[in-house]
Amino acid sequence: MKKIIVFASGSGTNAENIIKYFSNIEIAKVVSIFTNNASAKVIDRAKNHQIPVEIFSKNELLERNVLQKIQKIDPDLIVLAGFLLKFPENIIEQYPNKIINIHPALLPKYGGKGMYGMHIHRAIVNNKEKETGISIHYVNENYDEGGIIFQANVALTDEDTPETVAEKIHELEQTHFPEIIHKILEDSNSKI
Structure with a gap:
C-alpha cells in the first residue's frame, strides 16, 4: 500500500477529504499529517481518523528536522493541502515529482507569494473574472510554478x-x- 503524507496549515477540509477517500481504497493511505500551526483544525480532523500528526516550526521545516521525519516514513507522495509556508528545497530535492499542491485559481494567474485563500477570491472578484478554478501542480522551488497536472474551472457571474x-x-x-x-x-x- 502506498503512503501519503499531507501538509496543511488550517482547517484541513481537503486533508480530511483525502483521508476519507483513501480509507475506502486499498491503493494508498494517508499515514501522517504535518502542520506548522499548533492550533490548526486539521489536527482534530486527523485525530478523529487516528492519523498521526507532526507539528513543527518554520525553523524546523527549514532545517533537517522535518526532512528526517519524512524520510522515516518514506512516502510515495507528499500532498500540500492548504499549506501556507514555502516548501524547502532540501525536501523538494529528495522527492522530485513526488510533491503536489492544490491552488485555488487557474495558474499561472493568481499564483505566487501571498496568493492564497480569500486573497485570491477577492482579487478574482475585483478583476471581474468570468471564470476561476483549481490547479493541481508539482511543487518546485518557486511558489505555484511547478508543472501543472490538472485544472478544473467554474464560471462566475457578476x-x-x-x-x-x-x-x-x-x-x-x-x-x-x-x-x-x-x-x-x-x-x-x-502526467494527467
Whole structure:
C-alpha cells in the first residue's frame, strides 16, 4: 500500500477529504499529517481518523528536522493541502515529482507569494473574472510554478462575491483532488 503524507496549515477540509477517500481504497493511505500551526483544525480532523500528526516550526521545516521525519516514513507522495509556508528545497530535492499542491485559481494567474485563500477570491472578484478554478501542480522551488497536472474551472457571474467564489472552489477541490491523487499514485510516471 502506498503512503501519503499531507501538509496543511488550517482547517484541513481537503486533508480530511483525502483521508476519507483513501480509507475506502486499498491503493494508498494517508499515514501522517504535518502542520506548522499548533492550533490548526486539521489536527482534530486527523485525530478523529487516528492519523498521526507532526507539528513543527518554520525553523524546523527549514532545517533537517522535518526532512528526517519524512524520510522515516518514506512516502510515495507528499500532498500540500492548504499549506501556507514555502516548501524547502532540501525536501523538494529528495522527492522530485513526488510533491503536489492544490491552488485555488487557474495558474499561472493568481499564483505566487501571498496568493492564497480569500486573497485570491477577492482579487478574482475585483478583476471581474468570468471564470476561476483549481490547479493541481508539482511543487518546485518557486511558489505555484511547478508543472501543472490538472485544472478544473467554474464560471462566475457578476453576482459572485469572494465568499461564493470560495464555495465554488471548495466544491471543485473536494471533487477532484482525491481523484487526481489516486491517478498519480496509479501511474507515477505520467502526467494527467
